[in-house]
Amino acid sequence: TESLLTITDLSIDSLRDGTRRRIVEGFNLSVRAGEIYGLVGESGSGKSISMMASVGLAAQGLDVRSGTVNFGTRRFAASDQKSLRGNLSHGVSLLFQNAKGALNPFITVGKQVERVLRRRRRSDIQGELKELFRVVGLNYADLGRKYPHQVSGGQAQRVAMACALATEPALLIADEPTTALDVTTEREMLRFLASICRQRNMAVVLIAHNLSLVSEYCSSLSILHAGQVVETGNLAPIFAEPLHPYTQGLIAAVPDVDSPRELVPLIGSVWGGSSELDRCRFSHRCPHAMPRCERRIPPAVKRDGREVHCVLYEQEVSA
Numbered sequence: 607t608e609s610l611l612t613i614t615d616l617s618i619d620s621l622r623d624g625t626r627r628r629i630v631e632g633f634n635l636s637v638r639a640g641e642i643y644g645l646v647g648e649s650g651s652g653k654s655i656s657m658m659a660s661v662g663l664a665a666q667g668l669d670v671r672s673g674t675v676n677f678g679t680r681r682f683a684a685s686d687q688k689s690l691r692g693n694l695s696h697g698v699s700l701l702f703q704n705a706k707g708a709l710n711p712f713i714t715v716g717k718q719v720e721r722v723l724r725r726r727r728r729s730d731i732q733g734e735l736k737e738l739f740r741v742v743g744l745n746y747a748d749l750g751r752k753y754p755h756q757v758s759g760g761q762a763q764r765v766a767m768a769c770a771l772a773t774e775p776a777l778l779i780a781d782e783p784t785t786a787l788d789v790t791t792e793r794e795m796l797r798f799l800a801s802i803c804r805q806r807n808m809a810v811v812l813i814a815h816n817l818s819l820v821s822e823y824c825s826s827l828s829i830l831h832a833g834q835v836v837e838t839g840n841l842a843p844i845f846a847e848p849l850h851p852y853t854q855g856l857i858a859a860v861p862d863v864d865s866p867r868e869l870v871p872l873i874g875s876v877w878g879g880s881s882e883l884d885r886c887r888f889s890h891r892c893p894h895a896m897p898r899c900e901r902r903i904p905p906a907v908k909r910d911g912r913e914v915h916c917v918l919y920e921q922e923v924s925a
């Protein structure tokens with residue numbers, strides 16, 4: 607099937623404190639209907655910023671310098687945040703971590719979902735509401751009249767999911783939606799997200815820093831480091847044989863697929879001390895770094911059904 611959302615060459619600068627900093631560079635992503643796409647990286651690598659900017663929700667102080675976004679059959683300049691926002695708001699829903707904190711504490715969970723539903727539906731709101739609760743694995747009769755503080759974290763996250771689904775989005779951006787949940791609830795949520803994604807033929811971008819989770823639920827992924835995609839493609843070949851040294855480090859750090867836990871961060875910070883950005887931004891952490899890596903940003907090399915950005919895979923280059 608065709609891609610629903612395609613982000614091409616997105617670059618974002620930060621303009622805080624009067625200084626321009628290049629924070630995301632050449633970001634690409636393409637997700638199809640019915641697919642869960644994993645976007646993985648340590649915190650500070652630019653995952654959320656990239657996805658928010660691509661739906662027109664770049665935070666203040668950010669300058670979207672370049673990039674295009676294709677959504678369905680339409681095409682937008684990423685710098686035109688206003689038109690992105692206006693055109694994508696009906697087709698895209700967002701889901702964040704800590705739903706409990708995001709829900710209005712003074713309104714019952716049933717009413718919160720109902721309010722979202724009312725924006726789209728005119729008839730049989732009550733029927734639809736009960737159905738939505740059922741879809742997210744909650745019983746409306748038991749929970750509908752409860753306030754957010756009266757439900758568990760997992761239930762609150764499902765209520766947030768019901769709100770997200772109430773608009774019947776073509777795309778759901780789930781930004782570390784299970785980070786605040788215990789491991790069992792987390793798995794339940796993701797299994798269930800996967801089944802909804804199939805049933806509704808909805809596209810999902812799952813932002814995560816836990817690679818073992820992504821490995822279970824996503825068919826494709828992009829790995830981001832310091833604002834650059836380092837490797838992207840189908841999950842199976844990347845896991846079978848990670849090419850980028852950063853991906854290799856991440857996969858080696860995945861403890862055991864049956865006991866998922868936080869990713870062990872590699873040594874060194876994401877960005878490193880260097881202010882020079884026209885380099886491989888992993889060079890300060892890379893065991894294979896050589897002078898060539900510092901001369902420019904490594905271009906994408908296509909190999910074994912994926913793209914990798916590392917000089918180790920370049921054809922002979924003239925230095």
Ligand code: SF4
Nearest residue numbers: 886889892899916917
């Ligand atoms: Fe390491 Fe160089 Fe490849 Fe970057 S380009 S990952 S520093 S070998």
Ligand code: MG
Nearest residue numbers: 653654655781
């Ligand atoms: Mg984030």
